[in-house]
Amino acid sequence: MDSDIHSFLSHVVQLEIRIRKAINTQMHGNFSSIFKGSGLEFSDLRQYHYGDDVRHIDWNTTAKGHGTFVKLFKEEKEQTVFFLLDVSASQQVGRNSQSKLKTLKEVAGVLSFSAMQEASHLGFCGFSDKNEKFMPPAMGKKHAYRVISELFKMEPENTGTDLKAALGFTLQVLKRRSLIFVLSDFIDENYHDLLRAMSQMHDLVVIQLVDKQEIKLPSLGIIPIFDPERKRTTWVNTSSKFFKNLQREQGSHRAEELKKLCKQWQADYISIRAGEDFVPTLVKLFTIRK
Structure with a gap:
């Protein structure tokens, strides 16, 4: 496992170097302004x-x-950076090498390493329909490397999603204004009020993870589709026009609604596709936040 963690960390460092170089080139300036104290x-x-x-x-x-x-x-000169990470079963969509969960860990790892470079307090909570792993914010490189290591090792016990409970927990434990990254596919309900409350109390960045199979499933005829969260199999006709339209509309509506709400709440929003190069998207996010 140690060699796997070392490999993951090396990958994260290389991605972070790409981001830092791109930002410093485009902005002619200061990477550290992204993580400066905002409270x-x-x-x-x-x-x-x-x-x-x-x-x-x-x-x-x-x-x-x-x-x-x-x-x-x-x-406040010392910023608190906190990650709220959806590790429910829906994040396993896609091939193992390109799943949403793998992409989520890489994105959180890169941002954690960036925050560590700027001497931020760092913490995270990984959730399903319970808190799978919680590390309170703390400072120091030793702690930051442990955060990245625990991010990589995290394997959820439960399959469901309770985004509302996770948001409520985070609002309770973070009393000071913090920079909070929420990474999820946001396939859940009844969480908008708490997400809005978080945007009012903290500096909020919403990162929506999507998989192309959720938007456009190939025409495979009538096949069984297993819902990993509800542990239920449903037979669907993937070749039917109705199914394709429904699938596309649901995915598009969810993303557009979330993007619109974040704009209203003055929270930053980006969408990242699993398995794709997310560095340009993070560079764009950092450029906007400067």
Whole structure:
């Protein structure tokens, strides 16, 4: 296993080098700005001046009767980067060498390595319909390498998906404003409210993993299709026009709806196809976020 982890880490480093070179070339500047601290922490108090933001008034101090005081803040220099990773059975779609789960691990690994280079606190939660693996955010290269190692080794025990519960858990454990990457195929329901809440409280990046088989299944006639999450087999006519249209419309609608909502919530959104070179897509994401 150690040699497998070493191979995975080497692959991640090579991908990260490609991204860093592309960004520094295109942007003529600073890769580290992607992971800079985006939160604010309380620093001091001073008396209210005309024009100050009333939302920053400290009402507890003001109530003591010595004047009106406002809170002063300073930028948090140490960013927390957290990954929320869908490792449910639907991520196994595709060939093992090109599954959504394999691509998800590589993307999270590359971003983790990038965050480590910028001295960020790093943590993750892998979920199915339960928390499969949780590592609280911490700092240091030793911890970061352990995060990447655990990402690679993670094999889910359960098959279902509960994105709503995973989002709720993350909102509970991350009290300070953080940069959160949510990686999933988003084949679930009733999670939009919590995803919106996350976009309001944190700096949110949504990464949707898709597989071309989910969008366009070859014409194979009537075949059994196994649902790994529900552990149920359904016979479908893959050659029928109805099935092809339905499959394409469902996949397209899910992606377009999520992209639209992220734009409304001012969250970043990208879509990555399993097994394809995702470096250009991440470069584009980083360029947008600068």
